[in-house]
Amino acid sequence: MAPPTEGRRRSDAARSSQTRERILRAAVDSLIEDGYAATSIGAIQARAGVSRGALLHQYPNKADLLVDAVRNLSDQQIREVRTSSDPEAAEDWMTVLWRSFATPLFGAVLELWVAARTDADLRAALLRHQRDLHGSIRDSITRNLDGPPPENFDTVFEMTLTYFRGLALTTILSTKHRNQLLDSWRTSMRAAFPPH
Incomplete structure (x- = not known):
């Protein structure tokens, strides 16, 4: 399999950064609006609109x-x-x-x-x-x-x-x-x- 091109690597990095930003924004919004107890991984995932795998890839723990x-x-x-x-x-x-x-x-x-x-x-x-x-x-x-x-x-x-x-x-x-x-x-x- 051919290695990814530089352009593809940049595109993957940009997507990963955007996913991370969505997760972070969702986490803070949940803390402010719902409090720590209600801010579960599932709640953050739903707010961010990402898959559980994508969230856990970025952040393995709460x-x-x-x-x-x-x-x-x-x-x-x-x-x-x-x-x-x-x-x-x-x-x-x-x-x-x-x-x-x-x-x-x-x-x-x-x-x-x-x-x-x-x-x-x-x-x-x-x-x-x-x-x-x-x-x-x-x-x-x-x-x-x-x-x-x-x-x-x-x-x-x-x-x-x-x-x-x-x-x-x-x-x-x-x-x-x-x-x-x-x-x-x-x-x-x-x-x-x-x-x-």
């Missing part, structure tokens, strides 16, 4: 599939934040960081975090993803600072990440005090950790 789905959309979100930032708007990095929590994607991530408490495979996969995402967000922010980050930047960054996770969780129930709490946090962090 944990890697769901974490990769959130990673994929998080990467898109980071790219959007970078390209949509208006240099003239002079947004501070806390505003940019909050934007990454104030999306439906946070609901998908929250579903995975809760499920990871009792699922060791999912927890391991999610930890790998979180380390990569954390580093990407930090690098994106520090690249846009005026000058090098202050000595205390990592402390402020970690505290802000933790605070924003909690705030995003509470605003699932009510957004009544969200803006006031965001403004208060910015003021407190600037007072406690002034730039050097």
Whole structure:
């Protein structure tokens, strides 16, 4: 049998990439709309409109599939934040960081975090993803600072990440005090950790 031509290999790779994108999109939509418990391999397969074999060829287990789905959309979100930032708007990095929590994607991530408490495979996969995402967000922010980050930047960054996770969780129930709490946090962090 003759080896596949270069054109055929590119065509196969493109089809595989399109299939993967459909699966990832279906997985995130299912997490957001139906929750982790209802996001089965079968449910994702049906949403994506692919065969079970095609899905399992791309992702042999649910944990890697769901974490990769959130990673994929998080990467898109980071790219959007970078390209949509208006240099003239002079947004501070806390505003940019909050934007990454104030999306439906946070609901998908929250579903995975809760499920990871009792699922060791999912927890391991999610930890790998979180380390990569954390580093990407930090690098994106520090690249846009005026000058090098202050000595205390990592402390402020970690505290802000933790605070924003909690705030995003509470605003699932009510957004009544969200803006006031965001403004208060910015003021407190600037007072406690002034730039050097």
